Amino acid sequence: xxxxxxxxxxxxxLWPLSNESRPKQFLTxxxxxxxxxxxxxxxxxxxxxxxxxxxxxxxxxxxxxELIRGQIGAEAVIIEEPTRRDTFPAxxxxxxxxxxxxxxxRDEIVGVMPVDGYAGDEFxxxxxxxxxxxxxSGSDIALMGAVPTEPSxxxxxxxxxxxxxxxxxYLRVSSFVEKPDLIRSEAxxxxxxxxxxGVFAFRLGFLLDMLEQKGLxxxxxxxxxxxxxMPKTSFDIAVVEQTRQLSVLPYHGEWRDLGTWDSxxxxxxxxxxxxxxxxxxxxxxxxxxxxxxxxxxxxxPDIIVVAGPDGVLVxxxxxxxxxxxxxxxxxxxxxxxxxxxxxxxxxxxxxxxSGLQTVTKRVVISAGRFISYHEHQFRKEVxxxxxxxxxxxxxxxxxxxxxxxxxxxxxxxxxxxxxxEGDLEFIESQIGHIVSETDIIRYEFPDSI
Numbered sequence: 001x002x003x004x005x006x007x008x009x010x011x012x013x014l015w016p017l018s019n020e021s022r023p024k025q026f027l028t029x030x031x032x033x034x035x036x037x038x039x040x041x042x043x044x045x046x047x048x049x050x051x052x053x054x055x056x057x058x059x060x061x062x063x064x065x066e067l068i069r070g071q072i073g074a075e076a077v078i079i080e081e082p083t084r085r086d087t088f089p090a091x092x093x094x095x096x097x098x099x100x101x102x103x104x105x106r107d108e109i110v111g112v113m114p115v116d117g118y119a120g121d122e123f124x125x126x127x128x129x130x131x132x133x134x135x136x137s138g139s140d141i142a143l144m145g146a147v148p149t150e151p152s153x154x155x156x157x158x159x160x161x162x163x164x165x166x167x168x169x170y171l172r173v174s175s176f177v178e179k180p181d182l183i184r185s186e187a188x189x190x191x192x193x194x195x196x197x198g199v200f201a202f203r204l205g206f207l208l209d210m211l212e213q214k215g216l217x218x219x220x221x222x223x224x225x226x227x228x229x230m231p232k233t234s235f236d237i238a239v240v241e242q243t244r245q246l247s248v249l250p251y252h253g254e255w256r257d258l259g260t261w262d263s264x265x266x267x268x269x270x271x272x273x274x275x276x277x278x279x280x281x282x283x284x285x286x287x288x289x290x291x292x293x294x295x296x297x298x299x300x301p302d303i304i305v306v307a308g309p310d311g312v313l314v315x316x317x318x319x320x321x322x323x324x325x326x327x328x329x330x331x332x333x334x335x336x337x338x339x340x341x342x343x344x345x346x347x348x349x350x351x352x353x354s355g356l357q358t359v360t361k362r363v364v365i366s367a368g369r370f371i372s373y374h375e376h377q378f379r380k381e382v383x384x385x386x387x388x389x390x391x392x393x394x395x396x397x398x399x400x401x402x403x404x405x406x407x408x409x410x411x412x413x414x415x416x417x418x419x420x421e422g423d424l425e426f427i428e429s430q431i432g433h434i435v436s437e438t439d440i441i442r443y444e445f446p447d448s449i
Contacts, residue, residue, distance in 0.1 A: 019334035066340035089230035106205030120254035145194025309336035370418025379432030389421035
């Protein structure tokens with residue numbers, strides 16, 4: 001079975017640590033063997049242990065490809081959306097890629113799962129059973145459904161049309177209910193409904209045929225070129241809910257969506273992460289602090305305090321579900337960004353009356369990595385090296401830089417910087433009447449250097 005791993009989202013539900021440049025699946029706030037681990041890394045580790053990572057492909061857009069390679073490694077296979085749409089166009093593009101570029105036959109079974117879920121290791125043993133469920137049931141799509149542990153309005157529900165049988169591991173699907181209220185959730189659970197994990201499998205030819213039936217191309221090159229014309233809708237609405245032959249495999253183990261700060265801190269063994277203090281009377285309170293200044297909670301129970309470069313959040317644990325709406329309403333822009341080569345934080349953005357802008361950033365390049373060879377047409381950059389030893393190339397001339405040194409890069413100058421001894425940290429000032437992330441021309445690094 002080939003796997004399509006969906007990595008998307010706008011990164012607003014776990015603000016201020018997540019943003020459009022670093023959605024929640026990339027936050028390294030879980031732990032495994034006493035080491036920090038992101039949701040993405042956890043899913044990849046579990047897929048690897050289940051021997052499912054060898055034929056896995058990431059579907060994503062924007063800069064997330066860099067983040068995936070930064071956390072998983074350069075071997076990660078990325079199917080990049082030309083622009084962010086929704087799960088129906090994303091899965092369709094990935095399916096066309098598997099057929100046209102990866103050599104998958106129409107009879108091959110394709111599994112789909114998001115990379116921001118949280119499940120026990122046995123979940124992936126169940127995942128490996130989906131191909132046999134497709135075969136046994138004769139279904140077009142086989143889904144995974146988690147047996148609910150409590151009524152919840154956070155999840156969609158799969159309503160079966162049959163009762164469990166000792167001789168039949170799967171159930172037929174009757175309908176779907178999207179995030180009902182708690183009263184309706186209780187009734188659905190009594191009917192045997194399952195949480196919809198967003199995990200399913202189908203034969204590749206099934207989806208390719210459906211694209212043709214909808215008047216859409218199943219050719220990868222054509223889909224990629226005309227991607228913005230694809231319907232911006234979910235795979236559930238466009239395909240799953242329109243398919244009659246559906247089955248679901250019930251899963252009785254650990255599964256949940258870590259989509260709120262309250263659900264996330266339940267998975268953490270420590271109440272304090274980062275510099276800070278929680279008083280004894282502040283029971284069931286948590287601090288997650290990415291800043292270098294201490295954060296303290298004094299005699300306030302049942303709250304969560306999250307501090308990061310994008311801002312500081314203080315929320316009651318039970319009321320942490322509406323943060324996405326708050327972030328959208330006040331249009332909080334991201335100041336922190338992770339990239340394949342490291343991370344950067346915007347410290348200030350000033351504009352003079354003349355229109356001259358100065359953007360100051362703290363940049364950290366991870367050991368052994370580098371920012372590509374490129375130039376800017378409209379801005380000057382000034383780098384002040386803070387720590388580490390780096391390698392710099394200015395218009396083909398190489399030099400080593402150490403703490404305290406200052407490098408000036410004029411507009412129209414090709415340049416490169418990398419970390420050669422430990423992480424390289426520097427303060428970057430971008431100065432110009434136009435300071436934009438689109439002002440960049442990339443080049444191949446000269447072979448002669």
